Amino acid sequence: MSPRLGTAPDMGPDVLTPAGETGLGGQEALPVGSRPVALSELMGTMPLGMAVVDRELRFVEVSEALASLNGRPREAHLGRLMDEVMNPHSSLGDTARRVRRVLETGEPLDGVDIIHREPGAGVERTRVFRASYHPVLRDGEVIAACIYVEDLTERRRVEAQRDAGAARERAVREQALRETQEAVRARDEFLSVAAHELRTPLTSMRLHLQLLLRQVTGAHPELGRELAPRGQVLERQLSRLGSLVNTLLDVSRVAAGKLSLEPRELDLVQVVRQMVDAFSEEFARAGCELSVHVSGTLPGQWDPLRVEQVLVNLLSNAAKYGAGRPVEISLVGEGTMAVLAVKDHGIGISEDGMARLFGKFERAVSERHYGGLGLGLYITRQIVEAMGGSITVRSAQGQGSTFILRLPTQPRAAPAVAPAVVVGGRAK
Numbered sequence: 001m002s003p004r005l006g007t008a009p010d011m012g013p014d015v016l017t018p019a020g021e022t023g024l025g026g027q028e029a030l031p032v033g034s035r036p037v038a039l040s041e042l043m044g045t046m047p048l049g050m051a052v053v054d055r056e057l058r059f060v061e062v063s064e065a066l067a068s069l070n071g072r073p074r075e076a077h078l079g080r081l082m083d084e085v086m087n088p089h090s091s092l093g094d095t096a097r098r099v100r101r102v103l104e105t106g107e108p109l110d111g112v113d114i115i116h117r118e119p120g121a122g123v124e125r126t127r128v129f130r131a132s133y134h135p136v137l138r139d140g141e142v143i144a145a146c147i148y149v150e151d152l153t154e155r156r157r158v159e160a161q162r163d164a165g166a167a168r169e170r171a172v173r174e175q176a177l178r179e180t181q182e183a184v185r186a187r188d189e190f191l192s193v194a195a196h197e198l199r200t201p202l203t204s205m206r207l208h209l210q211l212l213l214r215q216v217t218g219a220h221p222e223l224g225r226e227l228a229p230r231g232q233v234l235e236r237q238l239s240r241l242g243s244l245v246n247t248l249l250d251v252s253r254v255a256a257g258k259l260s261l262e263p264r265e266l267d268l269v270q271v272v273r274q275m276v277d278a279f280s281e282e283f284a285r286a287g288c289e290l291s292v293h294v295s296g297t298l299p300g301q302w303d304p305l306r307v308e309q310v311l312v313n314l315l316s317n318a319a320k321y322g323a324g325r326p327v328e329i330s331l332v333g334e335g336t337m338a339v340l341a342v343k344d345h346g347i348g349i350s351e352d353g354m355a356r357l358f359g360k361f362e363r364a365v366s367e368r369h370y371g372g373l374g375l376g377l378y379i380t381r382q383i384v385e386a387m388g389g390s391i392t393v394r395s396a397q398g399q400g401s402t403f404i405l406r407l408p409t410q411p412r413a414a415p416a417v418a419p420a421v422v423v424g425g426r427a428k
């Protein structure tokens with residue numbers, strides 16, 4: 001005979017009394033509302049799955065909630081063996097085994113997940129419980145085990161739905177990323193093919209224009225002189241088209257990791273002077289008074305075509321965005337660096353614009369007012385960084401801009417910025 005559960009001493013109105021006892025301890029005289037709550041009363045009403053089982057595995061108490069989880073009325077449990085009430089072959093049947101262990105060892109078992117498959121009409125219903133088993137001790141002796149069962153079915157269903165939703169969202173995001181990457185790849189491929197295709201007829205047109213003008217001048221010198229200004233306009237426009245096409249080609253080279261550098265000994269002062277000369281007409285047309293602060297020589301190893309390309313971009317931007325105001329150009333050597341500054345007093349750049357303008361296709365002005373692809377500074381930065389240098393800008397809206405280029409006088413050993421950039425052997 002297992003020890004019976006006793007009555008807690010000196011119970012206040014909120015204290016539990018065990019099953020089988022009135023728990024009123026001679027307090028029947030008290031008004032109903034002041035009497036202590038009996039454990040059986042509590043078990044009959046509380047919504048928690050809870051039971052007390054004695055050493056013989058008999059239900060001493062069971063809450064209404066747990067009884068309904070077992071699919072039997074509460075009364076069908078009380079005083080009955082666990083195996084009589086619960087199917088020992090079902091997942092719930094393992095409960096008896098765990099209770100026995102707790103009774104034998106006196107050690108609690110916490111957070112045991114139970115997956116229970118209930119055969120329903122046609123469909124099997126899966127329910128998930130979490131159970132804990134605790135010994136009930138008296139004078140150091142285990143006299144019973146208490147079972148707590150939480151029904152997690154609904155919570156798990158909500159979690160599973162949320163996980164499935166998150167997985168769906170992740171899949172949609174990944175798909176969108178793949179499509180974007182594919183679209184970018186297709187665009188770069190298109191740029192590369194289009195630029196190559198455009199270059200051939202352009203080169204041919206320039207050659208034929210020069211030939212035509214020479215032939216006309218040879219046969220009819222007066223007509224040649226008359227046509228010369230138109231020839232120059234055509235020449236300028238063709239060369240503009242040519243440099244746009246080259247820019248597109250460079251974008252695809254950067255994307256393909258084929259932007260090449262061929263450094264050789266140069267005097268940067270001389271290159272800057274030549275470029276300023278070549279641009280003097282453009283600055284004059286833009287109404288920019290030019291002041292150039294360069295002196296002596298500044299020797300170093302640079303790719304002449306790439307340096308020219310960078311200068312073309314900075315000077316043409318100064319003429320375009322600084323039209324009607326003076327432009328100052330300076331070049332100095334600082335240790336192993338050549339520092340070139342192009343300063344205009346034009347429209348300037350907003351803070352937001354400055355954060356973006358070295359990016360691909362990024363512009364800080366509207367197309368209606370200023371034409372352009374938004375690629376010049378992107379390519380410039382790629383080239384400058386491939387040379388181991390840097391390009392920065394100081395500007396404020398409406399207050400002009402200063403672009404500062406820092407180039408090391410010697411090429412570095414290996415490209416640090418982009419494995420994408422090939423030094424030596426220009427890509428064709």
Ligand code: ADP
Nearest residue numbers: 317321357363364365372373374375376377401
């Ligand atoms: P593009 O001139 O073809 O638009 P760039 O890459 O050369 O492309 O320049 C990117 C943007 O940076 C320009 O659209 C313009 O908004 C801004 N920008 C460049 N240079 C200047 C400058 N000197 N003054 C003001 N804004 C400039």
